[in-house]
Amino acid sequence: MTLRIVAAPVPGLPEVEPGDDLAALIITTGAAIGSGDVVVVSQKVVSKAEGRLVRLSDVQPSPRALELARALDKEPEMVQLVLDESEAILRAERGVLITRTHHGLVCANAGVDRSNVPGDDLACLLPADPDASARAIRAALPGRPAVVIADSFGRAWRLGQADVAIGCAGLTPLDDRRGRSDHGGRALAATIDAVADQAASAAALARDKAGREAVVVVRGLDRYVTEEDGPGAVAIVRPLAEDLFR
Amino acid sequence: MTLRIVAAPVPGLPEVEPGDDLAALIITTGAAIGSGDVVVVSQKVVSKAEGRLVRLSDVQPSPRALELARALDKEPEMVQLVLDESEAILRAERGVLITRTHHGLVCANAGVDRSNVPGDDLACLLPADPDASARAIRAALPGRPAVVIADSFGRAWRLGQADVAIGCAGLTPLDDRRGRSDHGGRALAATIDAVADQAASAAALARDKAGREAVVVVRGLDRYVTEEDGPGAVAIVRPLAEDLFR
Numbered sequence: 001m002t003l004r005i006v007a008a009p010v011p012g013l014p015e016v017e018p019g020d021d022l023a024a025l026i027i028t029t030g031a032a033i034g035s036g037d038v039v040v041v042s043q044k045v046v047s048k049a050e051g052r053l054v055r056l057s058d059v060q061p062s063p064r065a066l067e068l069a070r071a072l073d074k075e076p077e078m079v080q081l082v083l084d085e086s087e088a089i090l091r092a093e094r095g096v097l098i099t100r101t102h103h104g105l106v107c108a109n110a111g112v113d114r115s116n117v118p119g120d121d122l123a124c125l126l127p128a129d130p131d132a133s134a135r136a137i138r139a140a141l142p143g144r145p146a147v148v149i150a151d152s153f154g155r156a157w158r159l160g161q162a163d164v165a166i167g168c169a170g171l172t173p174l175d176d177r178r179g180r181s182d183h184g185g186r187a188l189a190a191t192i193d194a195v196a197d198q199a200a201s202a203a204a205l206a207r208d209k210a211g212r213e214a215v216v217v218v219r220g221l222d223r224y225v226t227e228e229d230g231p232g233a234v235a236i237v238r239p240l241a242e243d244l245f246r
Numbered sequence: 247m248t249l250r251i252v253a254a255p256v257p258g259l260p261e262v263e264p265g266d267d268l269a270a271l272i273i274t275t276g277a278a279i280g281s282g283d284v285v286v287v288s289q290k291v292v293s294k295a296e297g298r299l300v301r302l303s304d305v306q307p308s309p310r311a312l313e314l315a316r317a318l319d320k321e322p323e324m325v326q327l328v329l330d331e332s333e334a335i336l337r338a339e340r341g342v343l344i345t346r347t348h349h350g351l352v353c354a355n356a357g358v359d360r361s362n363v364p365g366d367d368l369a370c371l372l373p374a375d376p377d378a379s380a381r382a383i384r385a386a387l388p389g390r391p392a393v394v395i396a397d398s399f400g401r402a403w404r405l406g407q408a409d410v411a412i413g414c415a416g417l418t419p420l421d422d423r424r425g426r427s428d429h430g431g432r433a434l435a436a437t438i439d440a441v442a443d444q445a446a447s448a449a450a451l452a453r454d455k456a457g458r459e460a461v462v463v464v465r466g467l468d469r470y471v472t473e474e475d476g477p478g479a480v481a482i483v484r485p486l487a488e489d490l491f492r
Contacts, residue, residue, distance in 0.1 A: 004452035004462075007251040091490040098490050106403040106491070152437070156402035156492035157352040158410065159484045160420045160440030162447070174406045191398070193450070194406030201408070202448035204439070205467060206250035216250075221451060238405045244337040244344050245352075246402035246492045 130167025
């Protein structure tokens with residue numbers, strides 16, 4: 001059987017602190033990473049390295065945050081952070097806030113959360129520009145492998161969370177096969193493969209979810225790894241006007 | 247680097263014909279498949295083996311199908327098949343029909359399509375009961391590996407298609423980690439991992455999309471492989487009343 005896709009965590013990554021050089025930490029592990037590999041980094045360590053941590057005791061909830069917090073039984077300071085990170089509130093019911101972030105990402109709590117963050121007073125925000133984060137890590141890694149910044153998102157219609165690419169560099173995020181043929185020569189129907197999201201999902205299966213394995217190398221996607229950094233994961237955001245799936 | 251997840255196609259699977267014993271064909275390839283493996287089978291070959299092919303020339307479009315076909319610029323016979331396979335039409339615009347199938351799956355055209363189907367007159371339907379299909383294949387494979395039936399679905403909010411599990415047997419479809427802790431001891435937030443869907447996505451990355459590699463073995467998910475066939479992929483369908491993500 002030919003090996004096709006292999007996803008393996010990079011062992012020995014130390015706890016990441018604000019200001020850390022994440023690429024340097026990855027290099028220090030001595031993990032063998034080749035140019036055709038995809039390095040999938042969990043959002044949490046990218047945010048930590050970039051200092052995207054906020055003290056809840058420094059947050060001043062607005063009247064709207066106080067009202068939402070009361071209705072949803074959430075902490076007003078957390079709700080304020082979610083509002084700050086969002087361009088639109090899509091749902092606010094049953095204790096759940098689903099928003100569209102300033103990046104255009106649709107997820108619970110605008111990606112703001114407190115798991116795997118030290119202390120009781122800190123919350124972690126998504127990176128300000130995850131595609132830029134991916135490009136910076138890529139540029140600093142020997143061989144310039146592709147880089148994906150991954151986070152776990154809930155989905156419409158289906159239970160459970162799947163990891164998706166909120167940032168990427170050097171990886172074709174969407175493989176557009178429209179116009180190509182099946183092996184009978186018939187034109188394939190709507191077929192744009194979500195390559196970066198599926199790479200994030202493959203990496204998620206390899207990761208210890210307690211948060212100790214923040215970096216996973218996915219091998220075998222060389223055909224999607226590009227010299228240019230490419231459009232990034234922002235290209236995956238479906239224009240609202242075209243969204244027939246929600 | 248420890249290998250964690252490996253996805254590799256089973257080579258040498260012959261063209262599948264109606265009435266074929268799919269498990270027997272997989273065994274004939276001589277592929278090494280262990281009890282802890284997940285055998286991901288693309289929906290198309292399952293449907294073909296189960297004879298879920300319909301001659302379009304045998305389909306009599308209803309007035310509603312004729313009307314929708316006109317509005318969407320689709321073949322009336324195809325629209326009739328989509329209506330037959332659906333319990334609700336969610337969208338019918340811009341040439342796209344998105345429906346909820348009788349299985350509860352939300353996808354374009356109720357999963358009815360014509361790619362990788364011989365001739366010009368045949369359309370392929372989803373398996374009638376994909377969880378049952380998965381159980382039957384599992385039971386017939388030596389060692390009873392887990393089995394996933396995969397199809398490529400569009401998603402809300404994000405462009406591109408990702409493979410999901412429309413059927414499964416012997417695999418925990420959702421890993422509910424609520425109540426477990428992060429490595430700082432804090433309870434993890436909403437964390438139910440879509441294991442079966444992510445296994446389907448990992449397999450999709452390994453598959454030649456021209457349709458010749460219908461079966462992919464995913465290794466390294468032993469911790470999710472169960473003696474019991476389990477609840478199947480029907481457990482992944484999000485109850486409509488609870489769906490805040492759409």
